Amino acid sequence: MNDMINLNSQRASDARLGKLIGKAGYRSLLAIGAAAAAGAIVLGVTSGARFALLLASPALLCFLPAIWWKRQLSVLPPQGTDLLSVDVLSRLKPGTTLNPQTMWAAIQDHWQATFFTNHLLLGKDTLGTSLSTNPAELEHALNIAHELAVKNESPTIELGFVVAGLLLASEPIKQMLVQFKAQPSDVEAMANWLGRNLDEALFAKRNFGGIGRDWAFGFTPLLNRYGQNISLSITKHGSHFGWLMESAGVRAIETAFDNRTSAVALIGPDGIGKSSSVYALAQRLIEGEKTTQRLAYHQIISINATDITSTARRPGDLENLMINLTNEASHAGHVILFFDDAQLFFSDRPGAFDAGQILLSIIQARTVPIILAFTPNDFQRLRTTNQSLANLLTPVMLQELPEAGVMRVLEDHAVGIENRNKVLVAYEALREAYRLSGRYEQDEAYPGKAIKLLQQAASHTEHDVVSAKSVQLAIEQTRGIKVGTAVAAEADTLLHLEDKIHERMINQTHAVGVVASALRRARAGVANPRRPIGSFLFLGPTGVGKTELAKAVAATYYGAETNMVRLDMSEYQQPEDVSRLLSNGQQESKSLIMAVRQQPFSVILLDEIEKAHPNVLNLLLQLLDEGQLTDVAGKAVSFKDCIIIVTSNAGAQAIRERVEQGEALQSFQAEFTNQLISSGQFKPELLNRFDEIVLFGPLQPAELGQIVALMMREINQTLSNQNISVELSPNAIQKIVTAGYDPRLGARPMRRVLQRAVEDTVAQKILRGETNPGDHIMLDAPDLAV
Amino acid sequence: MLVLSFFSWWYGRGWKQVFDSFGPRLKNIANAFSVNQLTRTLFAPWRRIITYPGATFGDRLRAWGDNLFSRIVGFFVRLAVLFAALLVIVAAAGFTVIELLVWPLLPIAIPGLIIAGLVA
Numbered sequence: 001m002n003d004m005i006n007l008n009s010q011r012a013s014d015a016r017l018g019k020l021i022g023k024a025g026y027r028s029l030l031a032i033g034a035a036a037a038a039g040a041i042v043l044g045v046t047s048g049a050r051f052a053l054l055l056a057s058p059a060l061l062c063f064l065p066a067i068w069w070k071r072q073l074s075v076l077p078p079q080g081t082d083l084l085s086v087d088v089l090s091r092l093k094p095g096t097t098l099n100p101q102t103m104w105a106a107i108q109d110h111w112q113a114t115f116f117t118n119h120l121l122l123g124k125d126t127l128g129t130s131l132s133t134n135p136a137e138l139e140h141a142l143n144i145a146h147e148l149a150v151k152n153e154s155p156t157i158e159l160g161f162v163v164a165g166l167l168l169a170s171e172p173i174k175q176m177l178v179q180f181k182a183q184p185s186d187v188e189a190m191a192n193w194l195g196r197n198l199d200e201a202l203f204a205k206r207n208f209g210g211i212g213r214d215w216a217f218g219f220t221p222l223l224n225r226y227g228q229n230i231s232l233s234i235t236k237h238g239s240h241f242g243w244l245m246e247s248a249g250v251r252a253i254e255t256a257f258d259n260r261t262s263a264v265a266l267i268g269p270d271g272i273g274k275s276s277s278v279y280a281l282a283q284r285l286i287e288g289e290k291t292t293q294r295l296a297y298h299q300i301i302s303i304n305a306t307d308i309t310s311t312a313r314r315p316g317d318l319e320n321l322m323i324n325l326t327n328e329a330s331h332a333g334h335v336i337l338f339f340d341d342a343q344l345f346f347s348d349r350p351g352a353f354d355a356g357q358i359l360l361s362i363i364q365a366r367t368v369p370i371i372l373a374f375t376p377n378d379f380q381r382l383r384t385t386n387q388s389l390a391n392l393l394t395p396v397m398l399q400e401l402p403e404a405g406v407m408r409v410l411e412d413h414a415v416g417i418e419n420r421n422k423v424l425v426a427y428e429a430l431r432e433a434y435r436l437s438g439r440y441e442q443d444e445a446y447p448g449k450a451i452k453l454l455q456q457a458a459s460h461t462e463h464d465v466v467s468a469k470s471v472q473l474a475i476e477q478t479r480g481i482k483v484g485t486a487v488a489a490e491a492d493t494l495l496h497l498e499d500k501i502h503e504r505m506i507n508q509t510h511a512v513g514v515v516a517s518a519l520r521r522a523r524a525g526v527a528n529p530r531r532p533i534g535s536f537l538f539l540g541p542t543g544v545g546k547t548e549l550a551k552a553v554a555a556t557y558y559g560a561e562t563n564m565v566r567l568d569m570s571e572y573q574q575p576e577d578v579s580r581l582l583s584n585g586q587q588e589s590k591s592l593i594m595a596v597r598q599q600p601f602s603v604i605l606l607d608e609i610e611k612a613h614p615n616v617l618n619l620l621l622q623l624l625d626e627g628q629l630t631d632v633a634g635k636a637v638s639f640k641d642c643i644i645i646v647t648s649n650a651g652a653q654a655i656r657e658r659v660e661q662g663e664a665l666q667s668f669q670a671e672f673t674n675q676l677i678s679s680g681q682f683k684p685e686l687l688n689r690f691d692e693i694v695l696f697g698p699l700q701p702a703e704l705g706q707i708v709a710l711m712m713r714e715i716n717q718t719l720s721n722q723n724i725s726v727e728l729s730p731n732a733i734q735k736i737v738t739a740g741y742d743p744r745l746g747a748r749p750m751r752r753v754l755q756r757a758v759e760d761t762v763a764q765k766i767l768r769g770e771t772n773p774g775d776h777i778m779l780d781a782p783d784l785a786v
Numbered sequence: 787m788l789v790l791s792f793f794s795w796w797y798g799r800g801w802k803q804v805f806d807s808f809g810p811r812l813k814n815i816a817n818a819f820s821v822n823q824l825t826r827t828l829f830a831p832w833r834r835i836i837t838y839p840g841a842t843f844g845d846r847l848r849a850w851g852d853n854l855f856s857r858i859v860g861f862f863v864r865l866a867v868l869f870a871a872l873l874v875i876v877a878a879a880g881f882t883v884i885e886l887l888v889w890p891l892l893p894i895a896i897p898g899l900i901i902a903g904l905v906a
Contacts, residue, residue: 014791053903060896065792071803072795212820212867215860216827218834297823333834 004142007094018073019090026069033062078156085156100131100138112160119427130172141165152195164191186427193411208235209297218332223301231286231299241280249277252396258292261394262366266373268398271448274373300336305344322358330367342372360389400445409447421458425466432468436475442638494520501552506706508545511694531627535644540696541652543746550645554603565595566605569612578615584631593631606646624689650681659697704737707747711754723773731781757784808882819871824864832860
């Protein structure tokens with residue numbers, strides 16, 4: 001450590017002096033020096049050389065230390081192994097006992113330390129008391145800081161790197177970070193973020209070509225009127241695309257144009273950064289030195305389809321305008337045209353504007369470089385509608401950034417969000433935006449979807465801080481789902497889920513318990529996020545409550561019974577039926593894909609799975625494994641927010657017999673499952689993929705009475721509109737149970753019997769005028785015609 | 787200690803910095819005056835204001851004349867700017883030389899000016 005910090009060195013002493021003088025001292029020295037110099041000049045003119053010379057001396061006495069401060073003391077270049085930045089050195093007094101705590105105490109007031117504590121939501125005092133007093137730990141921290149400086153190509157170990165080193169070298173702090181749902185890697189990412197900001201501040205002054213940059217190029221009045229000059233807007237507003245200028249996509253476009261390609265198709269899904277890449281390319285070109293001589297100082301002008309179509313008054317106007325714009329660009333000699341959302345220029349609707357032929361001839365003539373931005377689907381469509389044009393384009397595919405890259409983009413955007421909204425964006429918010437947008441925004445690519453979510457979160461701040469909770473609130477508001485940690489009331493519902501489900505379902509306590517546990521796991525965030533929330537195989541006889549439990553789950557977990565997609569798998573018995581399930585909806589109404597796309601937060605109930613074709617079962621394997629399916633057009637649809645319930649009557653007879661013999665369901669479940677596999681009814685790989693296999697036993701006579709009571713509650717709810725209520729006597733209930741229960745069909749005929757017996761009887765009474773609003777009808781067994 | 791530190795910087799790294807600063811200063815001037823661009827395109831037509839040749843000999847001759855005029859205009863404008871850049875570079879170089887020469891004298895000048903003032 002002595003190598004890295006020597007508080008008695010000349011450099012350390014200079015650093016302390018520099019801090020003592022400070023910017024205020026420097027300005028004061030300059031002001032006094034300037035006043036003395038001015039005085040010397042005046043005296044020289046009015047009173048002769050004597051006083052002028054005497055006053056010039058104090059002027060110099062002020063200017064010389066000011067120069068020293070500006071050029072040396074305020075920057076202090078590194079010397080040998082003495083690499084600590086002036087900010088750190090100047091804050092350490094000689095004789096200080098050096099350890100993490102004293103180091104923190106010395107540097108905590110600097111903005112770079114605040115940058116870490118604010119973004120990690122850590123209290124400065126808490127941090128100070130959690131740090132060790134062991135000097136060896138400071139040495140470890142400084143080594144980490146040195147590594148971070150090397151990684152960020154910083155000649156000195158900046159104060160922020162020392163802070164990161166202190167955090168990363170301390171075990172208690174690392175544990176504290178975990179408690180705050182942060183990770184040690186976040187600290188390193190923040191150090192790199194800080195490194196980029198420092199780098200940008202250092203190279204803020206950029207060269208955009210000087211006075212005669214455009215003199216060899218033509219004027220572009222028409223393009224200035226109808227297009228947006230991205231390059232000039234960068235030179236005016238000083239946007240900075242930093243590392244994106246070196247990205248593979250930007251380099252690929254540059255290389256293509258340098259190799260005299262006339263047109264580039266920039267292909268990538270929405271949100272992947274097509275426009276940002278073009279902006280970064282514009283900066284690269286307008287800075288001149290970064291690119292080849294051929295492309296130096298070229299300007300990118302964006303043409304917007306809506307803007308130019310709105311100017312057309314007569315047929316042919318648009319075509320003429322397009323020709324004039326491209327002619328002007330070609331003549332100017334330094335223009336690259338950018339057509340964002342290029343598919344808008346290739347409309348095949350009757351009467352709509354189609355620039356396909358004009359662009360084809362321009363690209364063939366190779367007179368002006370063009371960038372056309374497409375989504376993969378739009379480019380595919382162009383290939384089918386205008387193959388000759390598509391063949392002339394050099395495709396540049398933009399790849400989705402890895403997590404570290406997306407986080408880097410989010411960090412850069414967070415600065416803008418903080419400045420615009422006057423808020424603080426905590427680092428946990430960036431992580432949460434990445435995580436939740438990945439899970440819930442399927443229609444857009446990274447980093448666009450994460451940026452959008454982070455921007456939305458800025459309107460859900462708490463004490464002007466955008467936190468992970470703000471991001472959760474943003475997605476809850478836009479998607480109508482619950483993603484945050486369960487609040488007290490909801491936690492109570494989850495803890496008593498079984499009771500809630502039993503309010504509408506009789507018995508089947510084992511099945512209800514298994515499903516409720518799975519839902520609790522999902523809501524508490526301990527389930528695997530890459531698979532559906534829960535997947536269950538319900539086995540048992542007909543009419544024992546399998547579908548009812550699925551409905552209860554939809555109502556309890558998603559808030560409404562209607563949040564259920566139900567498919568009868570007996571309709572998918574042919575191999576070609578797989579495509580019906582995966583249809584993107586234009587041809588097939590019973591498409592699983594479309595149902596989930598419209599209602600991503602649903603119970604998916606697949607009835608009678610044993611009747612489906614094996615190809616359908618293979619599809620189910622993929623769904624349970626990956627939590628997603630791909631439609632016929634190749635677009636993925638997520639099932640990660642769904643609960644998959646598959647029902648089957650396979651082995652129903654065996655279940656009934658064993659329960660009637662007095663065996664408990666759990667006692668023979670394993671044996672029963674093995675029988676299903678050995679009999680070839682289910683493949684082991686399918687059964688293994690379900691979270692739970694749930695056996696449903698046949699209903700007992702006592703439970704049937706309770707079911708009648710439940711159904712009566714529904715009937716009374718319907719009649720409540722007319723202010724009439726109905727009640728059944730015990731004899732009447734017994735009569736309905738006897739008539740409605742069928743050992744093969746379970747309680748299924750019960751509803752029909754109840755309808756016939758009760759609803760018909762009440763209807764007749766109403767029509768005969770025997771019952772009026774406000775009446776309570778008591779029905780006994782003889783009243784019912786069953 | 788303080789004075790020693792000041793003098794060791796002033797006559798060491800400080801003096802060298804004056805010399806080293808000439809390179810970036812030169813580069814800034816060259817960039818501001820677009821020296822590279824203007825040299826490369828010295829004979830290019832001014833802002834590409836050019837005439838396209840027609841079919842007849844007269845049209846071709848007129849286009850040639852117009853374009854020659856555009857190039858001449860461009861040449862003189864660029865030459866003027868390059869000349870201005872050269873002047874600024876010479877001035878900057880002169881300033882740097884003076885700075886280099888005066889630099890070591892400045893600390894001595896503080897007592898020197900007082901003495902000179904008292905003597906005068």
